[in-house]
Amino acid sequence: MERKDYERLRWRCIRRGLLEVDIALTRFLDDGFDKLNEDQQQAFVELADMEDHDLWHLISGQADIDDDRLAAIVELLRKS
Amino acid sequence: MSIPILKFDAVIVGAGGAGLRSAIQLSEAGLKTAVLSKVFPTRSHTVAAQGGVAASLGNSEEDHWTWHMYDTVKGSDWLGDQDAIEFMCKKANEVVVELEHYGMPFDRTDNGKIYQRPFGGHMSNFGEKPVRRSCAAADRTGHAMLHAMYQRNVKANTQFFVEWMALDLIRDEEGHVLGVTAMEMETGQVVIFHARATIFATGGAGRIYYSSTNAFINTGDGLGMAARAGIPLEDMEFWQFHPTGVAGAGVLITEGVRGEGGILRNSDKERFMERYAPNAKDLASRDVVSRAMATEIKEGRGCGPNKDYVLLDITHLDPATIMKRLPGIHEIGIQFAGVDCLKEPLPVVPTCHYQMGGIPTHFSGRVVMPQNGDVNAVVPGFYAGGECACASVHGANRLGTNSLLDLLVFGKSAGDSAVEDLKSGRAHRDLPKDVSDKTLARISALDNRKGGANVNETRLAMQRTMQDHAGVFRFSDMLKEGVEKILEVEKAARQLEIKDKSMAWNTARTEALEMENLIEVAKATMISAEARKESRGAHVRDDAPDTAEFPNGRNDAVWHKHTMFSPVDNAITYKPVNMQPLTVDTVALKTRLY
Missing domain, CATH: 3.50.50.60 (FAD/NAD(P)-binding domain)
Structure with a gap:
């Protein structure tokens, strides 16, 4: 990922509306994101675009997502 | 320019x-x-x-x-x-x-x-x-x-x-x-x-x-x-504080956890709220609980390497009750404290909420x-x-x-x-x-x-x-020192x-x-x-x-x-x-x- 794209993504992860999402995404960016392949990184970008409450419900296991690509990244977020 | x-x-x-x-x-x-x-x-x-x-x-x-x-x-x-x-x-x-x-x-x-x-x-x-x-x-x-x-x-x-x-x-x-x-x-x-x-x-x-x-x-x-x-x-x-935020993260632990029987403990594992509120104990009002927690920490009975939090213990509760009545708490413990609250107490601290x-x-x-x-x-x-x-x-x-x-x-x-x-x-x-x-x-x-x-x-x-x-309970000597710091x-x-x-x-x-x-x-x-x-x-x-x-x-x-x-x-x-x-x-x- 280009530096500029990464830094934009970083800002959109470290400044959320919900503290829970701030922490979960910042932690994953700092330790986990680099290990993803290009497709997985794109899936993470899609997740980061979601509304805070929806994303937190996924990360906290209170909701599921049908898309396998995104579900795999949610699983990594839950473990990070 | x-x-x-x-x-x-x-x-x-x-x-x-x-x-x-x-x-x-x-x-x-x-x-x-x-x-x-x-x-x-x-x-x-x-x-x-x-x-x-x-x-x-x-x-x-x-x-x-x-x-x-x-x-x-x-x-x-x-x-x-x-x-x-x-x-x-x-x-x-x-x-x-x-x-x-x-x-x-x-x-x-x-x-x-x-x-x-x-x-x-x-x-x-x-x-x-x-x-x-x-x-x-x-x-x-x-x-x-x-x-x-x-x-x-x-x-x-x-x-x-x-x-x-x-x-x-x-x-x-x-x-x-x-x-x-x-x-x-x-x-x-x-x-x-x-x-x-x-x-x-x-x-x-x-x-x-x-x-x-x-x-x-x-x-x-x-x-x-x-x-x-x-x-x-x-x-x-x-500043308004909430008594139980996850230490180090700030994520709120709902008051419902104490309502379901959660107990606050200090580094001696003591249920310290019995001393501060003999009747209501852990269910005392927010300010009473927050003040008690701050006092325990100030007097050296906090937990962890920096002795800067207390523990919220629900390990004595039925796991099925926790999962049913307190949805999300188990996950919050794992995600933000690295703790399985069914087996270990959660680290908590009075947490800033509103200005x-x-x-x-x-x-x-x-x-x-x-x-x-x-x-x-x-x-x-x-x-x-x-x-x-x-x-x-x-x-x-x-x-x-x-x-x-x-x-x-x-x-x-x-x-x-x-x-x-x-x-x-x-x-x-x-x-x-x-x-x-x-x-x-x-x-x-x-x-x-x-x-x-x-x-x-x-x-x-x-x-x-x-x-x-x-913090939530203020001590005159600490405030004076706080200004300098x-x-x-x-x-x-x-x-x-x-x-x-x-x-x-x-x-x-x-x-x-x-x-x-x-x-x-x-x-x-x-x-x-x-x-x-x-x-x-x-x-x-x-x-x-x-x-x-x-x-x-x-x-x-x-x-x-x-x-x-x-x-x-x-x-x-x-x-x-x-x-x-x-x-x-x-x-x-x-x-x-x-």
């Missing part, structure tokens, strides 16, 4: 509830309105508000705005201004119904009216019994509110500048406010927003504390900008400050609403669901006042020659400084100092260094600029808290205990007044509390008992 100038009738900083509500008034009045936000509007921290918005609609049972007013005055521990409180409570029904018309999906009663539920501190008939006054949209009230108001703004042609950070307030020699300097994050370009009206709706600054429920975005940008422009900050010693003080405003939303012998002289062209402003309706403590009401009422009122002033002929005033010098100098200093202070380390030092020295941290915060010098999406620079705002708020809080030698509302000191002469430690003869912290010289002055409502009788001073 030539800086682009964008000219608007009004510029609003912040696109949470208050900013969006202000913008509706201005744009629908046909004024050219810009809204600047660090994030997309629906990701503002208003999204986290769940409890609802208070309004005495009386849909479920009899209610009246005068009862709401009484509850708010009492909640404020009589520090709230009664003209502003009357204004807010009286306006509540109007702003809630407007929101309904904007498309807000409020919960409904069977007969189609807005459903209302009870909330702590809201009573009928002047404190007699709980009343159903809170209007909510499931557990996503703030989220639904942002969406409804954002759509309304899109319809009204409000111009959004998303992922822009306002940097400094522009004031001329006569003290008029003429707009802000701001930076587009995508390019790093600094731009002047030249406006006839400038409205701050930047939210709170809860990130000054180590443990805070506030999202990372709450860095007090509006307060920092106001302070740098010489505007005092009011009642900054008053009662802020930029001093009249209930019209106009910013006021002491000038030429008038303690409430208007700062021309400047308005504020929501958590960054101090009207003051929350006084020394805020009632639940009054925060969303505050941002609706005072967001609207700031917008209305700006419209009124602009329609009365307030013109664009000439920009000062040095309009952007200070902003550019700050950025240049960050970019060029070598051997300066690290941003993360400085922020952590500030947060630790605030948590240890001006925070002034030391301030020196570092004035000498920040960043490694990344790039223009586009330089998050290191943005975080450094946020830190320069946070330190203004932290300093104002510590110095104001040290100065107020009584206990009132959320400000509770060990040397101002509950006595017959001073119930709850409150000393009205000396301290029934607002603190005004001057960022120019760190000096404190005071101004009287407005005890005269607009149309009804004063709610007379008395001891606050629940």
Whole structure:
């Protein structure tokens, strides 16, 4: 990922509306994101675009997502 | 260096509830309105508000705005201004119904009216019994509110500048406010927003504390900008805390955990609440529990390597009950404490939640400050609403669901006042020659400084100092020491260094600029808290205990007044509390008992 794209993504992860999402995404960016392949990184970008409450419900296991690509990244977020 | 100038009738900083509500008034009045936000509007921290918005609609049972007013005055521990409180409570029904018309999906009663539920501190008939006054949209009230108001703004042609950070307030020699300097994050370009009206709706600054429920975005940008422009900050010693946030993370653990049988323990595994509240024990009120926790930590019975938290133990409860009755708690323990709460206790600490003080405003939303012998002289062209402003309706403590009401009422009122002033002929005033010098100098200093202070380390030092020295329960010796320490941290915060010098999406620079705002708020809080030698509302000191002469430690003869912290010289002055409502009788001073 280009530096500029990464830094934009970083800002959109470290400044959320919900503290829970701030922490979960910042932690994953700092330790986990680099290990993803290009497709997985794109899936993470899609997740980061979601509304805070929806994303937190996924990360906290209170909701599921049908898309396998995104579900795999949610699983990594839950473990990070 | 030539800086682009964008000219608007009004510029609003912040696109949470208050900013969006202000913008509706201005744009629908046909004024050219810009809204600047660090994030997309629906990701503002208003999204986290769940409890609802208070309004005495009386849909479920009899209610009246005068009862709401009484509850708010009492909640404020009589520090709230009664003209502003009357204004807010009286306006509540109007702003809630407007929101309904904007498309807000409020919960409904069977007969189609807005459903209302009870909330702590809201009573009928002047404190007699709980009343159903809170209007909510499931557990996503703030989220639904942002969406409804954002759509309304899109319809009204409000111009959004998303992922822009306002940097400094522009004031001329006569003290008029003429707009802000701001930076587009995508390019790093600094731009002047030249406006006839400038409205701050930047939210709170809860990130000054180590443990805070506030999202990372709450860095007090509006307060920092106001302070740098010489505007005092009011009642900054008053911060609302929640007893149980996850230590180190701040994420809230609901009171329901103690309700289901959770027990607080210190490093000796002792159930310490038995000593502080022999009857209620762990179910004592928020302030009693928070104070007990702070005392245990101060006296060396905290847990962990730094002895800075206590434990919330639910390992004795049936795992099936925990998973069924406390959904999400197990996951919160794992995610944010690395603890399986079915097997180990959770580390918890009293956690900062809401800022009662802020930029001093009249209930019209106009910013006021002491000038030429008038303690409430208007700062021309400047308005504020929501958590960054101090009207003051929350006084020394805020009632639940009054925060969303505050941002609706005072967001609207700031917008209305700006419209009124602009329609009365307030013109664009000439920009000062040095309009952007200070902003550019700050950025240049960050970019060029070598051997300066690290941003993360400085922020952590500030947060630790605030948590240890001006937390939920305050000790006179710790406050004195805290003032010295925070002034030391301030020196570092004035000498920040960043490694990344790039223009586009330089998050290191943005975080450094946020830190320069946070330190203004932290300093104002510590110095104001040290100065107020009584206990009132959320400000509770060990040397101002509950006595017959001073119930709850409150000393009205000396301290029934607002603190005004001057960022120019760190000096404190005071101004009287407005005890005269607009149309009804004063709610007379008395001891606050629940």
